[in-house]
């Protein structure tokens with residue numbers, strides 16, 4: 378009997394995860410990726426064209442258990458395949474000349490908070506850790522690992538203790554309101570509020586439940602020696618070893634359907650890939666705006682909450698600095714609410730952005746080495762600098778705004794003592810317009826729809842679309858964005874497909 382043919386459109390982490398799992402189970406899988414390499418948002422930029430890539434997408438790697446489980450399910454071992462190290466410092470946070478670290482060890486973080494902000498804040502921090510842990514524990518099984526929970530199904534599954542944990546934080550209030558109640562120190566409100574931007578949302582509009590991201594980070598952050606890109610590359614290699622075919626540099630132009638069943642994918646080259654099932658790993662907005670053809674326009678509902686955040690990034694290769702950067706660094710400005718008013722209400726680049734820097738040559742190895750220790754031979758280091766931006770990349774760029782934002786970013790860094798400057802020789806800048814080109818129909822939104830309002834978490838499409846045999850995977854689909862979450866969505870799409878196939882065999 379011939380094998381069930383699956384075409385996967387998109388080689389992001391979710392598409393690749395589904396590809397590996399299906400190939401491992403003997404399916405005939407073809408993955409189509411429009412870029413020359415797989416990885417999607419997990420991408421590197423090479424400033425000098427000298428083959429030295431700078432991680433210019435995700436850099437904070439959490440929830441490694443997702444990959445441990447995936448690799449185990451495919452009879453291999455994640456840690457053996459990908460060289461990772463747990464970081465002892467989660468991130469360093471700066472307010473001009475003041476700074477402190479959050480550590481993987483909560484007691485060290487508590488001590489740092491006591492030194493930075495006083496004994497009362499230390500106690501409140503420990504309480505916050507306990508509450509965010511309870512929220513995570515309550516939601517892990519019914520939501521994060523759930524197929525596609527509805528509000529009612531989740532309440533049923535939460536049980537008494539889970540419901541109590543959620544009621545304690547006031548699940549209908551915003552993350553910001555909840556943090557105001559926790560921390561009198563506005564700097565700590567800023568620090569923990571920023572976690573909502575991990576799923577592209579404003580802390581002033583995101584539900585309080587997103588405090589669980591703080592707990593996810595406290596469970597561990599890992600660095601990947603060869604860069605984050607090693608994760609998709611490894612998964613692609615393992616899938617190919619299991620017989621999957623990966624086509625890069627080819628855009629899927631149209632999904633062909635017949636009587637609400639998919640038949641195959643038309644490529645830009647004119648080739649037709651026949652398929653019994655298709656998994657779509659692009660942003661679902663590409664389907665609802667008709668980019669993959671009229672027939673799949675109604676495959677998913679249109680997002681009720683609008684686009685998530687985009688970003689402006691500067692990938693830099695510069696002379697190594699003596700400034701004590703950690704691997705992950707966040708520089709805060711004042712007027713935190715202004716950042717989100719600018720982005721979500723004024724639809725403009727922030728006038729006072731929070732600046733994130735990944736210094737990826739720092740602290741891969743022994744976490745106890747001094748922060749500034751780079752190899753003595755190393756003359757340059759690689760930085761990714763990122764600020765949040767509105768997802769208006771489908772409109773023409775505003776050069777004046779871009780210049781103002783850039784000026785503000787580097788002057789904020791200089792106020793903390795980090796004096797670096799972008800030039801065309803040392804930097805490649807990526808704007809929302811460029812992200813829009815990379816990720817079609819998004820306006821440059823990098824995290825699917827925004828998680829704004831407490832019902833938004835239930836509004837993401839599930840792995841099942843309205844078209845038979847068309848499945849969805851990626852950051853715009855349940856359980857949401859972020860490398861591990863998107864990987865989970867890839868696993869869900871593969872599982873749903875295999876379940877349906879088993880029923881119809």
Ligand SMILES: Cc1cc2nc3c(=O)[nH]c(=O)nc-3n(C[C@H](O)[C@H](O)[C@H](O)COP(=O)(O)OP(=O)(O)OC[C@H]3O[C@@H](n4cnc5c(N)ncnc54)[C@H](O)[C@@H]3O)c2cc1C
Pocket residue numbers: 386387388389390391392409410411412415416417418419433434435436437438439627628629630658659660663688690763815816817823824850851852853857858859860861863864
């Ligand atoms: C700058 C930045 C920083 C981030 N930081 C973090 C972080 O620190 N930690 C974290 O966990 N997450 C982070 N994220 C989010 C994370 O990267 C994403 O949520 C995740 O990688 C999305 O994976 P995905 O499966 O949705 O696929 P995507 O990465 O969106 O890839 C989809 C792929 O589909 C391809 N495609 C689309 N349409 C077609 C078509 N018609 N034909 C062929 N191919 C097509 C695209 O080219 C792309 O390669 C960040 C993202 C960005 C951009």
